[in-house]
Amino acid sequence: MENLGSLALLLAFCVSIFALVCSVTGALRKNLYLIAAGQRAVYVVWALITTASGILVYGLVSGDYRMMYVATHANKAMPWVYKISAWWGGQEGSLLFWSWILSCYGVAVVFTNRKQFKTMMPWVVGIMSFTQTFFLVLNNFVVPPFTVWAIGRGIITLPDGQGLNPLLQTPSMAIHPPMLYLGYVGFIAPFAFAIGSLINKQPGDEWIHTTRRWTLITWLFQTIGVTLGMGWAYYVLGWGGYWVWDPVENASVLPWITATAFLHSVMMQEKKGMMKVWNMVLVSATFFLCIFGTMLTRSGIVQSVHAFGISSIGNYFAVFLAISIAATVWLILDRLDFLKSESQLESVVSRESTFLFNNLLLLASCFAVLWGTLFPIISEAIGGEKIGVDAPFFNRVNVPIGLFLLFLTGVGPLVAWRRSSIESLKKNFLWPTVGMFVLMIVLFGAGMRSLYALMSFGLCLFVTMTIFSEFIKGTLVIMQKESMNVVRAVVELTHRNTRRYGGYLVHMGVVVMFIGFTGAAFNQDAVIEAALGETFHLGRYDMKITEVKDGETENYAWMKAVVDVSVGGEHIDTLSPERRVYKSSRQPGSNVDIRRRLNEDLFLNFAAMSQKGNGAVIQAYIFPLVSWIWVGFWVVLFGTLVCLVPAKIKYSYARTEVIGTATNVPREAHAKT
Amino acid sequence: MKNLKFGVIIAVVVATIAWLAFDGATASTAYYKNVSEVNKMGDRALGKRFKVGGDVVKGSIKRNGTEVSFQIVELNNANPGQVLKVTYTGNDPLPDTFRDGAQALADGRMNADGTFTANHVQAKCASKYEAKPGQIKPGTDPSHTSKPTSRS
Numbered sequence: 001m002e003n004l005g006s007l008a009l010l011l012a013f014c015v016s017i018f019a020l021v022c023s024v025t026g027a028l029r030k031n032l033y034l035i036a037a038g039q040r041a042v043y044v045v046w047a048l049i050t051t052a053s054g055i056l057v058y059g060l061v062s063g064d065y066r067m068m069y070v071a072t073h074a075n076k077a078m079p080w081v082y083k084i085s086a087w088w089g090g091q092e093g094s095l096l097f098w099s100w101i102l103s104c105y106g107v108a109v110v111f112t113n114r115k116q117f118k119t120m121m122p123w124v125v126g127i128m129s130f131t132q133t134f135f136l137v138l139n140n141f142v143v144p145p146f147t148v149w150a151i152g153r154g155i156i157t158l159p160d161g162q163g164l165n166p167l168l169q170t171p172s173m174a175i176h177p178p179m180l181y182l183g184y185v186g187f188i189a190p191f192a193f194a195i196g197s198l199i200n201k202q203p204g205d206e207w208i209h210t211t212r213r214w215t216l217i218t219w220l221f222q223t224i225g226v227t228l229g230m231g232w233a234y235y236v237l238g239w240g241g242y243w244v245w246d247p248v249e250n251a252s253v254l255p256w257i258t259a260t261a262f263l264h265s266v267m268m269q270e271k272k273g274m275m276k277v278w279n280m281v282l283v284s285a286t287f288f289l290c291i292f293g294t295m296l297t298r299s300g301i302v303q304s305v306h307a308f309g310i311s312s313i314g315n316y317f318a319v320f321l322a323i324s325i326a327a328t329v330w331l332i333l334d335r336l337d338f339l340k341s342e343s344q345l346e347s348v349v350s351r352e353s354t355f356l357f358n359n360l361l362l363l364a365s366c367f368a369v370l371w372g373t374l375f376p377i378i379s380e381a382i383g384g385e386k387i388g389v390d391a392p393f394f395n396r397v398n399v400p401i402g403l404f405l406l407f408l409t410g411v412g413p414l415v416a417w418r419r420s421s422i423e424s425l426k427k428n429f430l431w432p433t434v435g436m437f438v439l440m441i442v443l444f445g446a447g448m449r450s451l452y453a454l455m456s457f458g459l460c461l462f463v464t465m466t467i468f469s470e471f472i473k474g475t476l477v478i479m480q481k482e483s484m485n486v487v488r489a490v491v492e493l494t495h496r497n498t499r500r501y502g503g504y505l506v507h508m509g510v511v512v513m514f515i516g517f518t519g520a521a522f523n524q525d526a527v528i529e530a531a532l533g534e535t536f537h538l539g540r541y542d543m544k545i546t547e548v549k550d551g552e553t554e555n556y557a558w559m560k561a562v563v564d565v566s567v568g569g570e571h572i573d574t575l576s577p578e579r580r581v582y583k584s585s586r587q588p589g590s591n592v593d594i595r596r597r598l599n600e601d602l603f604l605n606f607a608a609m610s611q612k613g614n615g616a617v618i619q620a621y622i623f624p625l626v627s628w629i630w631v632g633f634w635v636v637l638f639g640t641l642v643c644l645v646p647a648k649i650k651y652s653y654a655r656t657e658v659i660g661t662a663t664n665v666p667r668e669a670h671a672k673t
Numbered sequence: 674m675k676n677l678k679f680g681v682i683i684a685v686v687v688a689t690i691a692w693l694a695f696d697g698a699t700a701s702t703a704y705y706k707n708v709s710e711v712n713k714m715g716d717r718a719l720g721k722r723f724k725v726g727g728d729v730v731k732g733s734i735k736r737n738g739t740e741v742s743f744q745i746v747e748l749n750n751a752n753p754g755q756v757l758k759v760t761y762t763g764n765d766p767l768p769d770t771f772r773d774g775a776q777a778l779a780d781g782r783m784n785a786d787g788t789f790t791a792n793h794v795q796a797k798c799a800s801k802y803e804a805k806p807g808q809i810k811p812g813t814d815p816s817h818t819s820k821p822t823s824r825s
Binding site: 167353357360361368376385387388392393395396400401525526528529587589607608617 | 676678682683687690693696697698700701702703704705724738739764767769770772
């Protein structure tokens with residue numbers, strides 16, 4: 001079986017090179033047969049990689065412990081879901097998974113566009129095949145997934161495997177990598193189309209229209225992936241946090257930041273024909289950061305608790321990145337003439353300018369995170385001393401940027417294109433601003449002293465009010481005109497311009513998430529060693545360990561502390577944090593218990609048995625408002641899905657041509673976003 | 674004029690962020706060192722923040738109430754005899770991966786007596802698992818007296 005798998009991968013590698021060569025020569029010679037052959041080869045590559053993956057997954061599920069990958073990532077007692085997720089639970093498997101998703105996207109792109117973009121498609125196929133070939137090099141020659149024990153070791157097979165890392169044996173970790181990968185790998189399509197149009201010197205923004213939906217979907221996958229990672233960190237790692245600016249977390253969020261910037265600045269190109277070079281840079285940067293993120297996670301070049309261990313694989317990535325980046329930069333510089341802006345910035349108070357600042361801030365944040373992540377490497381290269389920065393650095397930079405972005409979220413959509421008059425500003429922002437300051441004063445009066453928290457809550461209200469006012473205004477008009485009731489009118493309004501109102505919903509979700517993030521300013525924690533029956537306190541909670549149980553399952557042995565929680569003498573809940581030791585890997589794992597409420601989470605971790613009186617060492621935390629992050633995420637998800645629904649009314653965006661100096665432009669009606 | 678306005682605003686924004694970054698960097702710098710390097714530094718090591726990496730000595734992990742102490746040697750014991758005694762006083766749970774023989778990264782400061790006080794510990798599991806016979810009791814194995822700071 002493993003021979004068949006290796007053979008399939010080797011063939012896939014050859015066919016992928018064939019696809020690359022055919023497409024490129026086909027495009028240069030305008031030979032339709034070669035182009036068609038290249039496109040078909042993409043399907044073949046998919047079939048071959050799918051076969052290889054199928055064999056690996058079959059090996060994992062059936063427990064073929066002759067294979068090294070299977071023996072080190074699966075064991076008999078594991079539930080079958082985790083046997084499948086072991087596919088992406090280790091170095092070799094996860095890179096095969098990468099390749100497989102890439103080939104799926106390849107098929108999707110070729111199939112959906114086979115009748116369009118005759119001149120651009122071969123280049124798109126070429127770029128995708130080039131990347132595919134690179135990953136197949138890794139799969140075949142660097143980290144082959146089908147190595148058997150017998151090679152050089154004389155061991156034929158093992159009775160049982162070591163099992164998947166316990167930290168990964170949890171539902172959110174089973175779907176977190178696929179989501180992130182779908183998001184990462186998916187960015188190849190917008191990138192390939194962008195570069196394809198650039199190579200072809202294609203006029204216009206065709207690639208943007210084709211890939212808009214695609215970009216949005218991959219952005220959504222990235223968002224889901226990052227949020228799942230946060231949720232996992234929160235309840236599986238049990239370190240009492242959802243984000244610590246670990247290099248691997250940073251790697252996952254970097255492309256998300258540039259993708260978000262791209263989603264916004266692309267509107268400038270669609271509607272005003274501006275920022276064309278910038279968009280090229282952003283879409284390329286996002287793609288390269290996706291590859292770079294994979295490299296960070298896989299190569300162990302930066303010390304991280306997530307990393308898969310040091311390996312030479314980083315060099316391969318570095319070469320691939322260097323070649324691709326150099327080619328892209330050269331291409332953009334060479335084609336600058338085709339990327340001329342069609343209009344200019346006119347006023348500091350305009351939609352254009354809010355987009356500009358949105359991009360500036362996102363990029364600054366991205367740069368700061370990248371710099372901080374690579375700081376140990378950079379400082380070692382320059383000063384010979386390895387110096388790291390951690391959470392305080394990232395927070396100090398990103399919190400103010402986040403607040404500024406939040407502010408723009410409220411302002412941007414309501415400012416008119418080109419320029420805004422004082423009256424329209426007053427009309428739109430008077431009440432939200434008043435609301436913001438009133439809330440800040442009230443919270444200050446209530447004893448809140450953290451400046452950032454005050455600003456954050458104030459801005460959250462500000463943005464919420466602007467978004468609601470947009471919905472209310474539109475709804476009232478529709479209610480009058482079409483005599484509909486409120487609910488139908490809201491639906492109708494949203495349906496008429498899904499992009500605009502879906503976007504507002506996404507913004508609303510972001511606001512809700514910010515409320516959750518702000519809660520972190522008020523976290524409380526305590527480590528308590530308590531004997532059985534002893535009471536301890538944190539915040540308003542009184543807790544008592546009533547029992548310490550133990551037992552075992554086929555997969556792990558466990559120990560549980562049963563903790564009664566009461567407030568003001570009244571019993572409200574029983575939490576039972578648990579410790580496990582997984583049998584086959586002898587690795588410990590912990591299952592925290594969380595009482596989740598909208599106002600705050602009570603989070604208990606069973607740290608250890610205590611020497612005194614059969615009790616336990618319990619780490620207790622109070623995390624205010626954390627649940628809002630997850631609620632906000634669902635709102636973002638819903639909003640993005642709304643954006644993807646085709647709008648009922650097709651707006652045509654006439655480009656405003658600037659002829660001479662327009663001094664008395666009539667005040668524009670609400671710009672249609 | 675218009676471009677000047679944009680230029681000024683952009684410059685102000687960038688300068689502010691750069692200042693924040695610089696300020697944040699000085700506040701949270703930590704030097705990566707290995708055991709023999711910090712031991713050699715002597716008094717010069719006082720007052721600076723370090724991240725010291727090494728292997729956890731087998732059987733050295735002791736829990737005393739909410740405090741955990743352990744010893745680390747250099748990775749793969751590259752420099753035999755160089756040992757660092759670490760006391761962990763942080764509030765965060767120790768990582769699940771933190772156990773005998775694991776690679777640990779202790780984050781904290783040197784004390785005048787040559788011991789190290791860590792307020793944060795990261796750990797990677799040893800590359801090879803060793804099966805130990807006998808009953809497993811999840812709360813009692815001294816190697817995992819505590820919990821995860823880490824992800825894998």
